[in-house]
Amino acid sequence: MMLKRLLPPLVVVVLLGALFAFGLLRGAPDRDIESALLGRPAPAFELPLYERYQPDFGTVLTSADLQGKALVVNFWASWCLPCYQEAPVLQAYWQEYQDADVVFVGIQTQDRDRLNEGRAFLSQFGLSFPNGIDNDSSISVDWGLYGVPETFFVDRDGRVIHKHAGPVTAELMDAKLRELLN
Amino acid sequence: MMELQLGPLGSAGVFLAFGLALYGAVAGMLGAQRRDARLQTSARLAAVAGFIVSTAAVAVMQAALLTDDFSVSYVATTSRIASPTWVKVVTLWAALEGSILLWAWLLSGYTALLAVTAPLSPLRPWAVSIMQVVQVFFFGVVAFLANPFEVLPVPPLDGPGPNELLQNHWMMAVHPVLMYLGFVGLTVPFAYAMAALITRRPGTEWMTQTRRWTLTGWGFLSAAIIAGGWWSYEVLGWGGYWAWDPVENVSLMPWLTATALIHSVQVQERRRMLKPWNLVLVITTFSLSILGTFLTRSGVVSSVHAFGSGPVGPAFLVFFLFVTLVSFGLLALRWDDVRDRADLDSVVSREGSFLGVNILFVALTFAVLLGTLFPLVVEAVSGDKVTIGAPFFDQVTLPLWMLVLALMGIGPLLPWRRAEQQRLTHNLAWLTGAFVVAGGLAWLLGVRKVYPALTVGLAGYNLMSLGLLLAGALVPRLRLAKRSAFAVLRSYAHESRRRFGSMIVHFGVVVIAVGVAFSAGYRVDQQIRIDFGESAEFDGYTLTAVDRFVERTPQRISSGAVIEVSRDGRPVRTMTPRLNVFGDSRAVPTPAVMYRPSHDLYLNLNSTVGPTTTFVVLRVVKSPLVTWIWIGGFILVIGTAYALGGSTRTVPARATVRAEERAQA
Numbered sequence: 001m002m003l004k005r006l007l008p009p010l011v012v013v014v015l016l017g018a019l020f021a022f023g024l025l026r027g028a029p030d031r032d033i034e035s036a037l038l039g040r041p042a043p044a045f046e047l048p049l050y051e052r053y054q055p056d057f058g059t060v061l062t063s064a065d066l067q068g069k070a071l072v073v074n075f076w077a078s079w080c081l082p083c084y085q086e087a088p089v090l091q092a093y094w095q096e097y098q099d100a101d102v103v104f105v106g107i108q109t110q111d112r113d114r115l116n117e118g119r120a121f122l123s124q125f126g127l128s129f130p131n132g133i134d135n136d137s138s139i140s141v142d143w144g145l146y147g148v149p150e151t152f153f154v155d156r157d158g159r160v161i162h163k164h165a166g167p168v169t170a171e172l173m174d175a176k177l178r179e180l181l182n
Numbered sequence: 183m184m185e186l187q188l189g190p191l192g193s194a195g196v197f198l199a200f201g202l203a204l205y206g207a208v209a210g211m212l213g214a215q216r217r218d219a220r221l222q223t224s225a226r227l228a229a230v231a232g233f234i235v236s237t238a239a240v241a242v243m244q245a246a247l248l249t250d251d252f253s254v255s256y257v258a259t260t261s262r263i264a265s266p267t268w269v270k271v272v273t274l275w276a277a278l279e280g281s282i283l284l285w286a287w288l289l290s291g292y293t294a295l296l297a298v299t300a301p302l303s304p305l306r307p308w309a310v311s312i313m314q315v316v317q318v319f320f321f322g323v324v325a326f327l328a329n330p331f332e333v334l335p336v337p338p339l340d341g342p343g344p345n346e347l348l349q350n351h352w353m354m355a356v357h358p359v360l361m362y363l364g365f366v367g368l369t370v371p372f373a374y375a376m377a378a379l380i381t382r383r384p385g386t387e388w389m390t391q392t393r394r395w396t397l398t399g400w401g402f403l404s405a406a407i408i409a410g411g412w413w414s415y416e417v418l419g420w421g422g423y424w425a426w427d428p429v430e431n432v433s434l435m436p437w438l439t440a441t442a443l444i445h446s447v448q449v450q451e452r453r454r455m456l457k458p459w460n461l462v463l464v465i466t467t468f469s470l471s472i473l474g475t476f477l478t479r480s481g482v483v484s485s486v487h488a489f490g491s492g493p494v495g496p497a498f499l500v501f502f503l504f505v506t507l508v509s510f511g512l513l514a515l516r517w518d519d520v521r522d523r524a525d526l527d528s529v530v531s532r533e534g535s536f537l538g539v540n541i542l543f544v545a546l547t548f549a550v551l552l553g554t555l556f557p558l559v560v561e562a563v564s565g566d567k568v569t570i571g572a573p574f575f576d577q578v579t580l581p582l583w584m585l586v587l588a589l590m591g592i593g594p595l596l597p598w599r600r601a602e603q604q605r606l607t608h609n610l611a612w613l614t615g616a617f618v619v620a621g622g623l624a625w626l627l628g629v630r631k632v633y634p635a636l637t638v639g640l641a642g643y644n645l646m647s648l649g650l651l652l653a654g655a656l657v658p659r660l661r662l663a664k665r666s667a668f669a670v671l672r673s674y675a676h677e678s679r680r681r682f683g684s685m686i687v688h689f690g691v692v693v694i695a696v697g698v699a700f701s702a703g704y705r706v707d708q709q710i711r712i713d714f715g716e717s718a719e720f721d722g723y724t725l726t727a728v729d730r731f732v733e734r735t736p737q738r739i740s741s742g743a744v745i746e747v748s749r750d751g752r753p754v755r756t757m758t759p760r761l762n763v764f765g766d767s768r769a770v771p772t773p774a775v776m777y778r779p780s781h782d783l784y785l786n787l788n789s790t791v792g793p794t795t796t797f798v799v800l801r802v803v804k805s806p807l808v809t810w811i812w813i814g815g816f817i818l819v820i821g822t823a824y825a826l827g828g829s830t831r832t833v834p835a836r837a838t839v840r841a842e843e844r845a846q847a
Binding site for chain 1: 709
């Protein structure tokens, strides 16, 4: 009788305990999450671009268009605070490197139909590298995204050499761009 | 010869406090069990002694911080010689070990106060003992797992200083203390509820004994949340105040359940209903405050506020599970004593509206908890990492907040038991009228977004409700007394402190709601680059980058831009957003904010400025009505304090309860 009554709280406590024990044993969330893509060819994508990029890059940017170029693929969302932090950094490096053999691609994801928010984000930071929306989040699935922001570095042979979770920093951009371009 | 060493002295205080709490808990429970008055008194004296020795420990830590004694580990890891005195004082709660010491100290203070002032009752010895059990945990953590008084054999010559975000604003001196005062205050009703379950006295006694404690804890927690929002607005540089970050969420959850509690205890006081419900709420509130500490101190959920991990996280987890299991287990065992016997007469009644508001607050708590834990659950089940962002929380909670506002207006107008149809229709007509007029006016004036317009409508509706409440109370008195309206209002406010205080609190909530709706709904946010000597336009303002500056003080290096703000050609203000560098830490942007009743102008530096830089990149944010959030918070705190002031309980309430008891018998 007593046991039966204690069962519901016991079950709740055991479940919560197991969940949090998992959380503790897993350790603090890592910034550089291992990606299954590392060293492999980057997945293909077709990205419908925002209006402001269409004169220069066309309405849809595909991975085929970019063959032979190194890529910095940045996933962001209009609701993601760290994305606001890193946007100026990305733009600064794009301005510095746009004449080199590298293309930056911004992909708005997990942000269904929030095109106006996306446009506001782009004009807020004046991002001049091509940005488009992954409206059904399918690109983010192909690329094995864990969260936003995440940034992938793809070399000229089309292989993913690095993935960074969280906002990018100047140090990281310096190091990885050098790695990509030599 | 021997020099006085602060480290061992502080440690001694902490260990002594731990021992006294352990002794008090055991002696108090034995004394309560055996009805031994001497043991009970001894436990109460232990509570007072515990407060004295832990006060000594805190004083020792302050002495170590102020004298830059880097042989004390906490001082060496968190303080710096160059910090100004106020920063050294608040460094006590700038890092984990110190803030747990502060928490434990406040807890021992409340316990001592309870031991001295609580009226004699069968609940008191148990309640004091349970407070001491909680103390055993906190002092245990301070003494054994995170001792800030460890002695460093080779003390460094200087330390790194506290977290740069924390020393950048005076608000940091206030926010954590308010938070802990809130959490600790809400420990008292938990202790009394446990005592009520242990002694099989689940009536209203535990609630009436702790009403002031609950309200005090709730008031501090509310103030802490508002102060935290203000701090993040003034410091973090993104021009917002709430980001649904886990650290924010875990402070909100106990507030939500505590808000439900302060409403539903009234139903139990008046109608002897919702007994088990109130117990669940009080237990949940306390558990959530421990859970929150665990979540934010262990790195289990990722957050922009990173705290160091260590053994403290697991300790809080074990304590959380222990508290949850024991308290809910006890509730399950006592279920037969606790169950309600009365039924709701009608949903359209005061108790019905309290029940509704409870359901809403519990739903809000659940939504916030789900959003906070969901990424962890997904990762545990499937190994995938997901992030839950503000859109989830906004979409789920906004409709619930609107319903809360709606119930807040109608609830206090409904009578207990059952509403009379005619009166109800009359009130509803006024409320709906106010809603339509206010909402329509907002619509005509250009507020075309749904939630801001709805909020204005509901604000009008709530002001009407407050007006009707006051009119209902004052008009008969005016007729009888033939005094001036002001005199009648004053005597009413004085006689019904709780009721009048609650009106002030509700008014504060309306003000906050309007501030939130407009600052979130109509915020303009832009990144602008200005060359020095040039100007840029921003939403009606002209910003001119006049000059740059670098200031050095021993504590920090501060560099920034001088921006002249003008409107229609007239100068409005000179603003100086800057970057502060404390010691070797990273630069902290320090926004310049121009507070206005209609909107704030917020400038944050997004580029570094040196003597030779030619341009500045600014993040410029204009948030309408955002100041009203802080004003509303202030009103809310005043209202809570007003309700707490004075000691008279409303006598008629008791009389009705007695009559009801007789009727039920």
